[in-house]
Amino acid sequence: MDNSSRVSLGVSPRVSQISLSGEAESTPQQRGPGPYLVRSRTTYLFQIRMPKDLGGGRASKQIRISLGACPSREARHKADLLAAECRRRFARMRNRRLAGDDRQSDEAEQMFSGETPEEASAEMRGWLKAHLQMLAKDAPAPSQEDSQAFEGWRGLVGIARELAKGPDGNPLIVDNADILKQKYVEKLGGTALPPEAVKPAVEDNPAANAARQQPLATEPAAPAPAAIAKPIPAVQQDEHRDAEGRRIPAFELDRRFVRCPPSTKALFSEVSDDYLAARAAASGAQNKDLKTARFRRDLFIELIGDHPVDTYDAADLQAYINLLAFWPAQQSQRPAAMTAREIIDGNRDLHLKPLSRKALQEGYVSIVKTMIGHKATSLGYNDPFVNVRAWWPQTAAPPVSAEPLSAERISRIFKTGVESGLLDNTILPLLGHLTGRRIGLLIHLKGIDIREKYTGVWVAQTSSITEIGGSWKRVPYKTEASTTFFVLHHLLTEIGFVDWAMAQGDAFLFPELMRLADPSKSASSYMGRLFKRAGIPKNRKEVFHSLRSGQIEDMRDSKIDGRDRRLQAGHAVAVDEHEGYGFKSITEIRARELARLPLNPEIDFSVFQGLDFDQLARRKRTAGRQAKG
Known part of the structure; x- marks a missing residue:
């Protein structure tokens, strides 16, 4: 019997737990490295015993x-x-012994006679080292012809799968099935040649012609062996010229149908599906940002095409940006019955407001670039959009920073909010002005989030997740620094807000907002309406964020240390290595300075005196004009 098939027959069951020094390991119950293996720390040894015969x-x-x-x-x-190579070599040794001295056909084997166990062992060790070096080398890349054939098969199978889905198939693929089918059949048959070379090859190849005419209800049948035995190599991408003979830039072509270089990598749709699945596992399948990312992924595929992930180039990215220059900014202005290209073509005159630079760059383009590079390392390809310089349309408005509010306008906002009789209109502007925190975080505050951190100094701190409607959800903080505590100004204690807030316990301080589908977005909308009623023009970028920025400026004017200003506002602390050390929260001395920060004497804070917060919390927002009182 050949004992080489299972080394464990000649090795103690604990051999994998014995170190090279011969000392037994202290934890024999741990999982061994596996058959044929011995481990010493991070180094592995392959071991096998010569068969008895x-x-x-x-x-x-x-x-x-x-x-x-x-x-x-x-x-x-x-x-x-x-181990498989060893069994093969053992069999050859046996055959060689049976054949006697007839070994002239294998020069390498003549180095050892194999007559003694020592020579046989030395021969095996040499063959194993040579075979291990072969395993360490990368597999040879497929030829250009093979890559083209692979792409053809993959494309035809992908079309068949989409058609098999019926009404759920990708409309871009279903509606253009004949065009795409011809493209991939040409790749499969090796007919991707210039016009003068394509015609004879197609006419003389009945197998390829039959493949073009067959239905795609099932996966395409294999072509005759003669059709793929000698594939014709593909040529470089043809140049496209206009009626006057001038070359058309690559980014002005319809990138869906531009010939791609051969590739065996996954399609963009497959790589992006993995990215979306990973995000869904981390943030939940119902996350609204995930839905937005999927929509923008589908839009890119519809406009540029679904190609192997490593075949995109700078022209694809620029073509995508150029098309989005005419994409309406408002979702309500994109009819669901129209395709993306129909919507874009209908707005070539820009009668509908286009996307802003921020939405275009950080929304539509950024997510595509992230998805493209998602599996670059694991699949072994170069990210095609790395270091690509893009040109942004002049109609994409650049971001405009929030402008500061005057003391008179801040007083007017406070007064209008108190007169509305609604808790969020009354307190949110004051909290934004005194804390410098974002509105999305402020509305998620609960009573238990407020505590006395130092004697006479009250702070607020939200957790990273909170329970809303029976489900745990992530608090919309922008950075991890936003989850640190921030100091509440003594004015909030003097007007009774801190005592009232702590009495709410585990309840939200703004329950009416938290019942809405998107509390942060609704709160921003309500603040916009409040500013409008207070006579603040929206087009001047005097918004709720201006209150937050004003608090940061007030801290700077009061000579508050820069590190403490960032902690209070929820910004990242470590601007350099030195500031990264120390506590990642505000110390007692600094907290007292922030709690007693001088207030602007020109702002009227008297409207907050004597408020009944229970009454304000009971008041419901209704449609139409709000009644006073």
């Missing part, structure tokens, strides 16, 4: 070679391959 057996020394430091999975994979 070749001079081996349990009394013989094992053959060992080092696999080096590598992951356990890689070591087990190499061990399986080396």
